[in-house]
Every structure is written in structure tokens, then in C-alpha cells.
Amino acid sequence: MIQANDFRRQWQDLREDALAAFEAVGSCGRYVLGEEVRTFEEALGALWGFTHVAGVASGLDAIEISLRALGCGPGDRVLTTPLSAFATTLAIVKTGATPVFVDTDGMGLIDLQRCHELLKQRGDIRFFVPVHLYGFALAPNALRQLRDEHGLMVVEDCAQSIGARFRGEPTGAVGQLAATSFYPTKNLGAMGDGGAILLRDAALDARVRALRDYGQTAKYRHDIIGCNSRLDELQAAFLRRACLPRLEHWISRRREIAAAYLQGIRNPAVRLPTPPDGSDPSWHLFPVWIEPESREAFMRHLNMGIHYPVAIPDQKALSEAPFEEPHACENARRLCASEVSLPIHPYLNDEEVAGVIAAVNSF
Numbered sequence: 548m549i550q551a552n553d554f555r556r557q558w559q560d561l562r563e564d565a566l567a568a569f570e571a572v573g574s575c576g577r578y579v580l581g582e583e584v585r586t587f588e589e590a591l592g593a594l595w596g597f598t599h600v601a602g603v604a605s606g607l608d609a610i611e612i613s614l615r616a617l618g619c620g621p622g623d624r625v626l627t628t629p630l631s632a633f634a635t636t637l638a639i640v641k642t643g644a645t646p647v648f649v650d651t652d653g654m655g656l657i658d659l660q661r662c663h664e665l666l667k668q669r670g671d672i673r674f675f676v677p678v679h680l681y682g683f684a685l686a687p688n689a690l691r692q693l694r695d696e697h698g699l700m701v702v703e704d705c706a707q708s709i710g711a712r713f714r715g716e717p718t719g720a721v722g723q724l725a726a727t728s729f730y731p732t733k734n735l736g737a738m739g740d741g742g743a744i745l746l747r748d749a750a751l752d753a754r755v756r757a758l759r760d761y762g763q764t765a766k767y768r769h770d771i772i773g774c775n776s777r778l779d780e781l782q783a784a785f786l787r788r789a790c791l792p793r794l795e796h797w798i799s800r801r802r803e804i805a806a807a808y809l810q811g812i813r814n815p816a817v818r819l820p821t822p823p824d825g826s827d828p829s830w831h832l833f834p835v836w837i838e839p840e841s842r843e844a845f846m847r848h849l850n851m852g853i854h855y856p857v858a859i860p861d862q863k864a865l866s867e868a869p870f871e872e873p874h875a876c877e878n879a880r881r882l883c884a885s886e887v888s889l890p891i892h893p894y895l896n897d898e899e900v901a902g903v904i905a906a907v908n909s910f
């Protein structure tokens with residue numbers, strides 16, 4: 548059976564580099580915030596185009612700490628999308644701020660024109676967490692215009708967009724900070740949890756580093772209320788030594804598979820993604836959409852997953868936290884009822900890709 552992710556195959560490929568990474572940490576004897584985290588942060592920054600990177604414990608923490616570093620807290624409003632991993636909204640709620648949901652377009656990306664219209668009517672929204680969902684980059688120029696016209700502080704949720712570009716520009720170029728995740732299924736996945744905050748401002752970076760480490764600004768000197776959210780040395784060693792050298796290949800393999808799906812799938816009942824001109828997705832996921840009444844049968848036929856079945860404003864947990872939905876998020880809800888994710892991990896072989904295409908076409 549085709550797996551949504553095949554970590555056993557991945558292990559066969561990178562086993563030696565992973566074992567060498569663990570050996571390096573063990574023989575060095577430093578397990579928290581040592582050289583492995585520092586050198587991984589440097590390598591990721593160089594690869595992605597950031598001067599500062601801080602490894603943290605998860606993508607959720609990366610967003611929350613980024614918002615807190617910008618001063619977001621109780622009483623603030625944060626514009627965001629109703630269609631994402633719940634973590635995007637949870638991070639906002641954890642700061643004490645109120646999420647304000649704006650509907651998506653037909654591909655699941657937050658509708659930037661609607662954001663603009665809402666922001667024109669309201670002067671009380673200072674923060675924005677856009678998500679490059681599925682690895683489809685939002686248009687950076689449109690993000691920049693929103694940021695500048697409305698004086699927004701922006702944290703880009705790049706958990707799914709490592710490697711994604713728009714007219715050559717990587718995601719994360721617009722926000723004051725970008726947040727990413729190394730959850731194992733991500734394009735750059737650890738052997739457990741991890742995340743990072745990426746930025747270009749030294750003062751903000753110092754604040755982020757203090758926040759992730761109990762608010763320490765120097766040893767045993769706590770100037771702000773922080774938390775414990777540090778990327779482990781082991782994860783950093785694994786990511787830098789075993790994964791980063793493979794990342795480019797992994798992303799190009801995802802692109803090959805996406806191209807094969809886009810070319811080979813011909814089933815009028817299945818709507819395929821159509822990234823806009825200039826968009827070069829990282830294809831973290833390959834979403835397709837099918838009429839809600841056929842979805843169960845389609846999923847059984849293919850054994851696939853859904854991202855995401857419930858729009859965030861409809862999650863029960865949000866009955867405990869204030870949020871705003873100024874206009875009904877109808878597109879997001881429709882997508883939640885109709886999305887199915889085809890497998891797209893880099894260890895799928897050509898035969899399996901052809902098998903998925905045949906299965907979709909024969910449905």
C-alpha cells in the first residue's frame with residue numbers, strides 16, 4: 548500500500564548520516580543549545596536567505612514566540628486564515644490575542660484582496676499571520692503592499708513552504724519574522740518535533756532568543772517572561788547532517804511527482820490545483836478536490852488523507868477563546884468538505900506515482 552509518508556525508506560537512505568549525527572552529539576557531550584543548533588541555524592539561514600535563525604521546539608512555538616517578540620498579546624487582533632493546521636490559530640490564541648479570520652480563495656490560500664478590504668474598514672488589526680498552505684507561496688508583492696499600506700506586523704507561517712518560491716522569491720521575505728516547522732512529515736522534517744524562527748533584525752533576534760530560553764538575556768538573568776522552547780542538539784545534528792544535503796533533491800522529486808499528477812490525472816470529477824503564474828510550489832501536499840458526497844468513496848478507493856476536514860473557526864476548542872469571522876468563510880468550509888491529499892513524499896517511486904494516477908483516473 549502506498550504511504551502518505553515513508554519514513555522507513557527515508558531511514559534506509561540517510562541512516563549513515565543520521566548515525567554519524569547522533570555520534571557527533573554524543574561524543575561532544577553537549578545536548579542543549581550547543582554547536583549543532585548554532586551551525587544548523589547558520590546553514591538554514593544561508594540556504595533560505597535570512598541573517599538570523601533561532602531553532603525552537605515546534606512550529607507552533609515558532610509562531611507564538613514570533614508574535615510575542617513583536618509585542619502581540621491580549622487585546623490585539625491578528626488577521627489569519629480559517630484553513631491551515633490548527634497550530635496557526637492556536638499560536639495566536641496562546642498569546643492572548645484574538646484571531647480574525649478572512650476567507651480563502653479556491654485553492655485554500657487566504658484571500659489577500661479580502662484582507663485589504665477588511666483592513667480598510669478596521670483600524671484595530673495590527674498583526675497578520677498568512678500561511679503558505681500546501682507549499683503554495685502567496686504573492687510576495689501583494690503581501691508587501693498589505694503590510695505597508697496597513698502598517699501590519701507580519702509573521703509568515705512557512706511550516707509548509709520550505710523551498711517554495713514566487714517569481715524566484717522564497718517565502719518569508721515579507722514578514723518581520725517567518726516561522727517554520729520540522730515536524731517529520733514536513734519538507735525538512737526532523738525525527739521528532741522542532742521548528743525555527745527566521746528573521747533579519749538583530750534586536751528582534753535577541754528577543755526571540757531570550758523568549759525561547761526562559762526570557763534569559765544572559766546566564767541567570769531573566770528580563771522578560773519567556774518559555775522553554777529550544778531545538779534539541781540531536782534534532783539539529785540530524786537536520787543539518789542528514790537532511791539539508793538532501794533537501795534540494797527532495798523538493799525537486801516532489802516537483803516531479805506534482806508534474807506527473809498534473810499531466811496524468813484526467814478525471815472530470817477531480818479538480819486539480821492550479822498554482823498561479825510565477826508560483827513555484829514546494830508541494831508539501833498535493834491537494835485535489837472532489838464533490839463532498841463522493842469524498843468518502845474516493846478516499847477508500849485511494850487510501851488517502853484530508854488536509855483539513857474542519858475549518859478552524861468550527862473547531863470546538865475555539866468555543867473557549869474569542870475569535871472573529873467578519874464574513875462567513877464559505878470557500879474554506881467548501882474546501883474542507885471536498886479536499887483529499889494525494890501522496891507526494893520524495894521516496895515515492897515512478898511505479899507508485901503511475902499507480903496513483905491510474906487509481907484517480909479509474910474512480
Ligand SMILES: Cc1ncc(COP(=O)(O)O)c(C=O)c1O
Pocket residue numbers: 605606607608631632634635678680704706707727728729730740741742
Ligand atoms: C501550516 C502549519 N503551521 C503550523 C504548524 C505547526 O507546526 P508543529 O507541528 O511543528 O507545531 C504546522 C504543522 O503541523 C503547519 O502545517
